[in-house]
Amino acid sequence: MSGSLRTQVGQLAHRSILRTLRQPAQIVPSLVFPLFLLAVNAGGLKDATNLPGFPTDSYITFILAVPFIQGALFSVMNSGTDLARDIETGFLNRLALTPLRGAALLSGLLAGAFVLGVVQAIVYLSVGLLAGADLAAGVGGALVIVLLSVSITVAFGTIGLFAALRFGSGEAVQGLFPVFFVFLFLSAMALPLDLLTTDWFHTIASINPVTYLLQAFRSLLIEGWNVGDLALGFGIAAAIGTLGMLAASSALKTRLVRT
Amino acid sequence: MSAPGTAEPRTATMSTVGRAVAWRSIHNFLTNPAFLIPSLLFPLFFFVSFAGGLAAIGEVPGFDFPSGYTAFQFVFVLLQSAAFGGVFTGFAMARDFETGFGRRYMLAASHRSGIVLGYGLAALFRAFVTWTVLTAVALIAGMDVGGSAGEIVALYALAILVNVAATMWAAGVALRVRSIQGGPLMQFPTFLILFLAPVYVPLDLLTGWIHTVASINPVTALLEAGRGFISGDPVLVGLAFAIGIALSLLFAFWARGGLRSAEAAG
Numbered sequence: 001m002s003g004s005l006r007t008q009v010g011q012l013a014h015r016s017i018l019r020t021l022r023q024p025a026q027i028v029p030s031l032v033f034p035l036f037l038l039a040v041n042a043g044g045l046k047d048a049t050n051l052p053g054f055p056t057d058s059y060i061t062f063i064l065a066v067p068f069i070q071g072a073l074f075s076v077m078n079s080g081t082d083l084a085r086d087i088e089t090g091f092l093n094r095l096a097l098t099p100l101r102g103a104a105l106l107s108g109l110l111a112g113a114f115v116l117g118v119v120q121a122i123v124y125l126s127v128g129l130l131a132g133a134d135l136a137a138g139v140g141g142a143l144v145i146v147l148l149s150v151s152i153t154v155a156f157g158t159i160g161l162f163a164a165l166r167f168g169s170g171e172a173v174q175g176l177f178p179v180f181f182v183f184l185f186l187s188a189m190a191l192p193l194d195l196l197t198t199d200w201f202h203t204i205a206s207i208n209p210v211t212y213l214l215q216a217f218r219s220l221l222i223e224g225w226n227v228g229d230l231a232l233g234f235g236i237a238a239a240i241g242t243l244g245m246l247a248a249s250s251a252l253k254t255r256l257v258r259t
Numbered sequence: 260m261s262a263p264g265t266a267e268p269r270t271a272t273m274s275t276v277g278r279a280v281a282w283r284s285i286h287n288f289l290t291n292p293a294f295l296i297p298s299l300l301f302p303l304f305f306f307v308s309f310a311g312g313l314a315a316i317g318e319v320p321g322f323d324f325p326s327g328y329t330a331f332q333f334v335f336v337l338l339q340s341a342a343f344g345g346v347f348t349g350f351a352m353a354r355d356f357e358t359g360f361g362r363r364y365m366l367a368a369s370h371r372s373g374i375v376l377g378y379g380l381a382a383l384f385r386a387f388v389t390w391t392v393l394t395a396v397a398l399i400a401g402m403d404v405g406g407s408a409g410e411i412v413a414l415y416a417l418a419i420l421v422n423v424a425a426t427m428w429a430a431g432v433a434l435r436v437r438s439i440q441g442g443p444l445m446q447f448p449t450f451l452i453l454f455l456a457p458v459y460v461p462l463d464l465l466t467g468w469i470h471t472v473a474s475i476n477p478v479t480a481l482l483e484a485g486r487g488f489i490s491g492d493p494v495l496v497g498l499a500f501a502i503g504i505a506l507s508l509l510f511a512f513w514a515r516g517g518l519r520s521a522e523a524a525g
Contacts (some may be wrong), residue, residue: 029443036451043469047319158285191315201311212493 008100012108018143019082020112030074030116031123034067041066042131045092051195056134056222063238064128065217066189068145069210071120072153075113080173082161084107087168092255099171102252106245110157117153134221141220144230148216151237156180165251186212189212209236262351273370279362280377285384298347298385302340302393306332310400321464326403326490331399334414334485335458336479340393341422341468342449344386349429349445352378356437356521363519375430375514380424380438390418413496417481420503425449427510434517436488455483477502479502480511 019029042060049057054060086092095105125135125145137139159180163173187210188196196202205211216233218227271279288294301445307348309332317328355361364374381515398404404411430446436444456478457465484499 037454040454040458040469043467044315044457044465045313046466047460047464048316050319051315066363180479182304185304190313195315197310197318198311198314200316201307235357 005101006257008104009042010110011109012100012105014110016082017115018087020116022077027098027116027119030078031070032125033074034070034120035127037070037178038063038067038128039131045190048195051115051191053142053192053194055192055218058132060131060258061133061221062192062218063082063190064124064133065214066184066219067122067128068121068149069168069184069216070214071124071149072117072156073177073184073203075116075157076119076180077174077177078116078160079109079113079157080176081170082112083161083164083249084168084170084173087164087255088170096256102249102256104250104251106158107163109161110154113154113157114150114190118146120153121149123125124149136222136224137220139227145217145220148230148233148237151234151241152213155237155241155244161245162248162251165248165255169257171179183208183210188214212236214251271373272377273373275368275462276368276373277376277380280368280374281384282377283379284348284378287351288381288385294347294351296297298344298389299392301343301417302336302389303396305339306336306393307395309336309396309459310397313348316459319460319464323359323411324461324486324490325492326405329397329400329402330404330489331400331486333393334489335453335456336393337390337414337418338421338481340389341418342425342453344389345382345422345425346445346449347428348378348382348426348434349505350384350439350442351381353431353436353439353445355440356433357439361437361521362525364377364379367522369524371518372515375518377429378430379423379426383422386418386422391414404489406418406493407491410488410491410493414485417485417499417503418502420507424439424503424506427507427514431510431513431517433515437503437521452476452478461486472519475476476485477506 038060041063045063046059048054049059049062050125054062083092086095125142128136135145137144160173160176164170166174186201186204187208188205189210192214193202193211195203196205212229212232213236216229219229219233223229265361288298310329313332314328316322317324317331322328355364363376365371368374406414406469428449432441433443435441455469455472456476457473460478462470462483479493480499480502484493484495487494487496
């Protein structure tokens with residue numbers, strides 16, 4: 001990376017991080033909402049561990065994977081809404097007049113998502129462990145969980161950037177939230193894939209990448225080290241991030257041409 | 260007394276105001292896909308993911324709901340959609356006040372309670388549309404209904420009470436905050452109270468803190484009564500209707516206070 005590009009990314013990253021940290025409305029819901037659902041699901045579905053074939057006798061260990069994905073969904077909203085606001089207020093137009101590179105803009109804007117991802121991962125994992133969840137992979141596993149969580153959060157953040165650049169409106173970005181929740185709910189979120197007894201639901205969950213992101217977290221929490229599950233989780237995060245960045249870059253070019 | 264030969268201006272009654280407000284709100288709901296589609300999709304989405312994705316929970320030892328897990332979850336989603344129909348109407352109300360349309364209502368309506376009545380009627384309409392689609396999907400999905408026609412009517416009557424209570428709650432917030440920024444304040448407590456009830460399994464199978472909370476949560480009685488109706492084994496009927504009526508009245512007073520607050524704000 002050239003010195004100029006590094007400076008540009010650094011400036012935008014600094015702005016993105018400050019902007020995220022100064023908005024409790026972005027941080028608080030992304031911490032409180034997933035933890036509330038964690039508490040409700042862990043209490044309400046505890047008996048699921050009595051089902052033959054359930055992989056653990058601790059439901060909170062099983063369901064602890066979910067907040068990491070819910071938190072990442074919030075990053076779609078946060079990164080997208082911030083960029084949409086820049087578009088709506090004309091800030092992006094002003095940036096377009098500078099020699100700023102597109103790659104710098106997009107990378108810098110994801111810095112806020114990165115920081116939020118780290119905070120979320122540490123909070124979710126700490127609360128989960130305090131509530132009695134197991135962590136079969138030990139301390140090293142905790143670090144990998146944080147890394148995986150941040151990777152997914154940043155990857156989902158690129159989708160928010162794409163949506164903001166494509167639609168140019170914060171309202172449109174907010175409208176994506178329920179769409180992404182569909183992916184979460186139609187996955188092996190509450191029960192393992194093998195215990196999804198409804199055929200069509202099992203089929204959808206089998207092809208839903210969120211199932212395998214959850215499985216990557218669960219492998220560390222329940223089994224220990226499962227290289228295959230981890231590779232799949234990181235691979236899916238990388239694929240989403242790459243596709244999101246390509247789509248966002250293309251949308252940025254289109255938007256700047258329009259401008 | 261009016262002067263001879265001068266016609267007394269006609270004053271709109273509360274029901275006239277209510278019908279006019281309801282008509283506009285229903286028109287907006289039916290003609291704007293951004294309002295219509297989430298209202299229909301959210302409950303269907305919850306129903307599909309709970310009834311489909313958690314079907315195995317019906318095989319947990321001690322779970323003996325006679326009509327099966329689809330019917331068990333249908334009742335929760337029905338009551339949830341009733342509550343959120345009211346909350347979404349509160350959003351519309353807040354938006355109207357934020358854009359200044361609500362103030363025009365306040366100036367034009369001779370009976371301002373009719374404004375709340377109108378939004379309430381619109382909320383019920385929204386709920387009926389959602390319930391029609393939800394019920395059709397549930398029946399197509401093979402939901403087993405063990406209750407009699409009267410019991411099913413009672414189930415929907417309970418849902419109407421939930422809708423009225425939620426609408427009055429949301430109206431009270433909307434009239435006080437008068438901005439869509441009050442949305443989370445309408446939505447989050449509703450979400451909270453619904454999910455702190457026995458959503459996934461019956462109360463008897465809950466343990467720990469969630470059992471304690473669910474035992475004192477009024478929504479639990481509504482859910483258990485609703486599930487009793489659909490399976491043809493009514494339980495807690497009197498308590499559930501008493502709670503439904505009490506919540507509706509309580510939040511109607513809350514909404515009336517909101518109306519006074521909006522009037523005072525001018």
